[in-house]
Amino acid sequence: xxAIKKLAKMREMTALIFLVLLFVxxxxxxxxFMNAQxxxxxxxxxxxxxxxxxxxxxxxxxxxxxxxxxxxxxxxAAVAGTMIRDGSSVVAAMxxxxxxxxxxxxxxxxxxxxxKVPSIIMTLGVMGITxxxxxxxxxxxxxxxxxxxxxxxxxVKILGGLNVYFLIVMIFAALVQLYFMKARSxxxxxxxxxxxxxxxxxxxxxxxVMIAAYVISGICAGIAGVVFASQVGFVTSNTGVDIEMxxxxxxxxxxxxxxxxxxxxxxxxxxxxxMTAINSALIYLKVPSFxxxxxxxMLLIVIVVSDVLIHRYLEEQARKRRLSARTSVxxxxx
Amino acid sequence: MERLKNFKGKWDxxxxxxxxxxxxxxxxINPRFLRIHVLLNSANDFVTVAMIALFxxxxxxxxxxxxxxxxxxxxxxxxxxLLWQELGFGIWTAVFCAILVGTLCGAFNGxxxxxxxxxxxxxxxxxxFLYAGIxxxxxxxxxxSAAEGITGFPDSFRxxxxxxxxxxxxxxxxxVALAVIAYxxxxxxxxxxxxxxxxxxxxxxxxxxxxxxxxxxxxxMLVGTGAAIAGIYITSYLSSSRADHGATIILSVITAVVxxxxxxxxxxxxxxxxxxASIIIGLMTLGLQMAGMPTQFTGIGIGLLLVVAVxxxxxxxxxxxxxxxxxxxxxxxx
Numbered sequence: 001x002x003a004i005k006k007l008a009k010m011r012e013m014t015a016l017i018f019l020v021l022l023f024v025x026x027x028x029x030x031x032x033f034m035n036a037q038x039x040x041x042x043x044x045x046x047x048x049x050x051x052x053x054x055x056x057x058x059x060x061x062x063x064x065x066x067x068x069x070x071x072x073x074x075x076x077a078a079v080a081g082t083m084i085r086d087g088s089s090v091v092a093a094m095x096x097x098x099x100x101x102x103x104x105x106x107x108x109x110x111x112x113x114x115x116k117v118p119s120i121i122m123t124l125g126v127m128g129i130t131x132x133x134x135x136x137x138x139x140x141x142x143x144x145x146x147x148x149x150x151x152x153x154x155x156v157k158i159l160g161g162l163n164v165y166f167l168i169v170m171i172f173a174a175l176v177q178l179y180f181m182k183a184r185s186x187x188x189x190x191x192x193x194x195x196x197x198x199x200x201x202x203x204x205x206x207x208x209v210m211i212a213a214y215v216i217s218g219i220c221a222g223i224a225g226v227v228f229a230s231q232v233g234f235v236t237s238n239t240g241v242d243i244e245m246x247x248x249x250x251x252x253x254x255x256x257x258x259x260x261x262x263x264x265x266x267x268x269x270x271x272x273x274x275m276t277a278i279n280s281a282l283i284y285l286k287v288p289s290f291x292x293x294x295x296x297x298m299l300l301i302v303i304v305v306s307d308v309l310i311h312r313y314l315e316e317q318a319r320k321r322r323l324s325a326r327t328s329v330x331x332x333x334x
Numbered sequence: 335m336e337r338l339k340n341f342k343g344k345w346d347x348x349x350x351x352x353x354x355x356x357x358x359x360x361x362x363i364n365p366r367f368l369r370i371h372v373l374l375n376s377a378n379d380f381v382t383v384a385m386i387a388l389f390x391x392x393x394x395x396x397x398x399x400x401x402x403x404x405x406x407x408x409x410x411x412x413x414x415x416l417l418w419q420e421l422g423f424g425i426w427t428a429v430f431c432a433i434l435v436g437t438l439c440g441a442f443n444g445x446x447x448x449x450x451x452x453x454x455x456x457x458x459x460x461x462x463f464l465y466a467g468i469x470x471x472x473x474x475x476x477x478x479s480a481a482e483g484i485t486g487f488p489d490s491f492r493x494x495x496x497x498x499x500x501x502x503x504x505x506x507x508x509x510v511a512l513a514v515i516a517y518x519x520x521x522x523x524x525x526x527x528x529x530x531x532x533x534x535x536x537x538x539x540x541x542x543x544x545x546x547x548x549x550x551x552x553x554x555m556l557v558g559t560g561a562a563i564a565g566i567y568i569t570s571y572l573s574s575s576r577a578d579h580g581a582t583i584i585l586s587v588i589t590a591v592v593x594x595x596x597x598x599x600x601x602x603x604x605x606x607x608x609x610x611a612s613i614i615i616g617l618m619t620l621g622l623q624m625a626g627m628p629t630q631f632t633g634i635g636i637g638l639l640l641v642v643a644v645x646x647x648x649x650x651x652x653x654x655x656x657x658x659x660x661x662x663x664x665x666x667x668x
Contacts, residue, residue, distance in 0.1 A: 065455065117644045118598050120399070120455055121588070125644070128585045128637025136631065245459060258456050290474030294467025301446070301460035308452050 011255025012267040019274050026281040033284040042277045044154070044163045048073075048224045048231070049272035051169060052247035053254070054176055055220025057268045058213040060251055063193035063260025064112055064119035066214060067244045068104060069221040071130035074240030076100045076225025078134050081143040081235040084150055090226075097222040104130060105218025109211030127244075135237050143235040154230040165227060170269075177265045189213055193260025249300045250275045252307070345595040349610040356614060360621030367624050373617075377505040378495070378571060380616025382407070382564040383583060384509050384609070387590035388516040389560035391608045392553040394591050395520075395533045396546075397600030398447055398454035400554060402439070402462035403561040403587060405469070407580025410436045410565035412469040415484030415575025420476050425491045433562040439465055440558020444551035469577035484575040495571030508567065509612075512560070517605040529553060533600030585633070589640040590615050598644065615639070 027034035052069050059066040076097035083093040104126060111122035156164040179186040188209045191199040200206050229235055248258075254271030256263025278299070279292055361368040386403050393400050414432035417423040423431070439461070446457035497504040520526040531539040532546045540546050561580070569575045594611035596603030618639070619632045 111641060111645065115645045116648045117641070118648075121592065121598055121644050122641060124585060124588060125637045125641035128633045128640065130637075132631060132633030132635075132637065135633075136628065245463060248459065249463075252456070258453055288474055290470040292467070294464055294471055297460050297463025297465075297467050300463060301457070304452050304456050304460060305446065305450055308450060312451070 012264060012270065015254050015267055015270045015274065019270060019277060022274065022277055022281060026284055030284045030286075033281060038280065038284070040157075040163060042273065042280050043166045044231070045280070046273045046276035047163070047165045047169050048227050049243075049246060049250055049275055050173065050269050051220045051224040051227065052243065053250040053268040053272040054173055054265055055217035056247045056251050057256055057263060057265050058189055058216045059119070060248075060256045060258060061189040061193045061260060061263060062210050062213045063196070064210070064213070065248065065258070066108060066123050066217045067120065067248075068108060068123040068127040068130060069217060069224075069247055070240035070243035070245075071127045071134065072101055072104045072218055072221035072240070073225040073228060073243060074235075074238075075104075075130050075134045075137075076222040077229045077235045077239050078138050078143060078225075080226045081146060081229040082138075084229070085143060085146055090150060090153075094223070094226055097226045098219050099222075100225075101218035101220070101222025102215055103218070104221075105215035106211065108218070109214035112214065113207040113210035138235075138237055140237050142237070143229075144233075146229060146233055150230055151233045154227070165231075173265055173269050180265060185209075190261050190263075193257075194262070246275050246296070247272075249296065252300065253303055257307075258304075346604065346606050346610065349594070349607060349614065353610060353614050353617070356617055356621065360617070360625065363621070364624045367621060372620075374506060375503055376616055376620040377503060377509055379619060380612055381505040381509045382568050382580075383586045383590055383615060384612035385512055385560050385564040385567065386557065386583065386587045387594075387608050387612050388512055388605060389553075389557040390587055390591050391516070391594065391596050391603050391605060392520060392529055393454075393557050394596050394598060395529055395600055395603045396550050396553050397533045397536070398550060398553070399588070399598075400440075400443055400454065400458045400557050401584050401588075402443060402458040402465055403557060404580035404582070404584045405462045405465035406436050406439045406558055406561040407565040407568065407583060408577040409439065409465045409469045410562035411569045411575040411579050412472050412484075412577050414566060414569060416472055416476055418487070419484050425488055429491075429566055432566060433559060436558045436560075436562020436565065437555050438558070440555040440561075441551065443558070444554030447554065448547040448550035466577070473577055485573060487570070487573055492570055492573055495567060495569075495573075505567070505571075508563075512563075513605060513609045517609075520605050525549075525552075530601065533602070535601075582633075585640070586615055586636055589636050589643070592647075593639060593643040595647075597647070 023034060023039070032038060052073070055069065056066060079100060080093035080097045083096060084090060108119075108123055108126055111117045111126075112119045154163075154165055158164050158167065180189070188199070188204050191202075191204060192206050192209055196206060225240075228239065250271035251263065251268040252258060252271070253274055254263070254267030254269065256268055256271075275296070278295065282289070282292060282295065357368070357373075366372060386407075390400060390403070410432040413435050414428045417428035417431055418425055443454075443458050443461055446452045446461070447454045450457075494504060494508075499507055520529065528539070528544050528549050531542070531544060532549045536546050539549075564583075565579060568579050572579075590611045591603070591608055592598055592611075593614065594604065594607030594609070596607065615636060618635055622631050622635060623629060
């Protein structure tokens with residue numbers, strides 16, 4: 001168990017080292033990639049994925065998966081975008097986006113925790129429904145002509161060139177990380193994913209915690225939708241398609257176990273930055289953009305496979321150690 | 335409890351009732367729906383879903399899932415078009431190679447799941463990126479316009495999608511033929527029984543001499559082949575080979591399998607159920623369109639169908655919603 005815990009810590013480090021190597025490696029080929037301008041573009045672009053990855057971490061820790069976040073993001077972006085275009089305040093739009101996230105999260109959580117539908121099926125169904133509702137809501141049209149002040153808010157820099165959205169999201173991530181590490185209820189999520197029956201026996205209300213995880217994931221996706229509308233400046237009917245895959249990949253990259261109980265927000269944030277950095281690194285390496293998807297897929301497969309192999313190796317080692325300890329005890333008794 | 339068990343055994347029967355109700359309701363909304371010609375030709379649209387779903391039943395019975403099949407549909411379509419147009423292969427050689435590619439894609443999924451031990455959901459998430467990415471790379475290199483795809487296939491090939499035999503459209507013949515093959519394979523051979531046993535208890539199956547790894551690998555190869563045939567069919571039917579042919583198919587496929595009574599946790603399922611559920615989904619798509627709904631509503635309908643079907647199924651087990659409620663009522667009556 002200690003070895004696995006060490007590995008979890010190592011996984012954040014390996015992710016970070018991978019990120020640094022990515023920047024240095026690509027920077028050697030094209031020095032432009034290493035300058036402040038390009039780094040800040042990557043960080044700015046990763047805000048949306050970081051938000052999704054934070055929410056996804058809650059769900060993955062409980063041993064579930066949420067593939068409806070892309071659809072939630074699209075829905076929130078469409079509704080908030082329409083409201084802002086029609087002159088309502090950003091705060092009101094943000095509240096509505098969060099409410100959308102809460103509603104979708106509650107539906108997911110109800111299905112998974114109370115009705116006991118497997119999480120992938122429940123969220124797949126909800127994804128289909130949400131996407132349909134979004135297209136019906138927008139009538140298949142783009143939402144354009146968002147006010148400039150709203151779009152420019154995504155460009156504001158403070159503290160010597162740091163994007164304001166990125167800073168806010170980083171503070172949020174740090175708070176969540178603190179919550180996971182210090183708060184008693186923060187540990188419930190991983191406890192459920194690690195051993196559901198055990199968690200129940202020590203008095204954790206598993207259903208409530210599970211529903212909370214899906215609601216948090218929904219809220220994060222809702223906020224990410226507003227961020228998307230602000231950064232991109234328009235909302236198409238395809239907004240959010242395949243984004244859930246990137247969010248899951250980011251978490252896995254950062255060392256969150258898909259079987260639950262293991263992982264940290266720090267890791268998934270680093271993973272989210274890596275996923276963004278790869279896309280922009282490919283641009284700097286002058287690789288045609290049609291390569292992006294297959295490279296992301298290959299990377300995901302390589303990481304997951306090595307994750308499985310490392311886990312298996314460590315378990316084997318632990319088993320051997322247990323066996324040898326037992327035989328030596330027996331030997332002493334003779 | 336006795337009644338519930340009976341009901342569970344009559345899942346296929348309730349599907350027939352659902353199907354008839356559906357036909358009557360849509361026929362009542364729009365009498366044109368009841369014309370035999372319209373009903374027969376509706377198979378053109380849903381047969382691609384059915385081709386994948388029939389073989390996906392095998393994968394889900396073993397306890398796995400495969401969400402990369404949408405990408406395989408696109409990839410086989412692109413490979414076929416490319417071999418025929420750019421490399422000058424004969425049309426039937428190209429078709430054969432494309433089906434082979436689909437089988438290989440399935441084999442790679444199966445290898446990752448059975449031999450490396452990656453969770454099926456995660457492995458196929460990665461490969462779905464990879465396969466879709468490869469089709470984009472192929473298109474990017476060959477300079478085909480992604481929006482138009484490859485067109486201008488010979489008439490002999492277009493007959494796959496448009497031909498008729500004894501007054502029946504070719505889609506119906508393909509659909510029934512594949513369903514019969516799948517039925518015999520799953521319900522009438524030792525192979526089928528091994529698939530079931532692997533899903534019910536993999537360790538027990540392994541101990542009784544079944545090579546469960548090979549069984550899981552072979553089920554993934556089957557669904558890969560099915561997806562490639564679906565890709566060929568849709569290329570012929572729409573007379574164009576494109577990468578995004580199967581982009582949104584996976585929701586319908588999984589809905590068809592689960593609505594057909596296959597347990598998502600494995601060990602239980604039937605081809606007849608999947609067969610009926612595919613027709614239900616296909617007719618719902620057609621019926622909603624004929625009732626004047628925009629096509630986006632079908633996503634909502636299918637999503638609802640999926641969630642409701644799985645909720646009903648999982649509520650009937652122990653420790654779920656209905657048994658919880660029952661216990662509560664019993665407690666109160668005491």
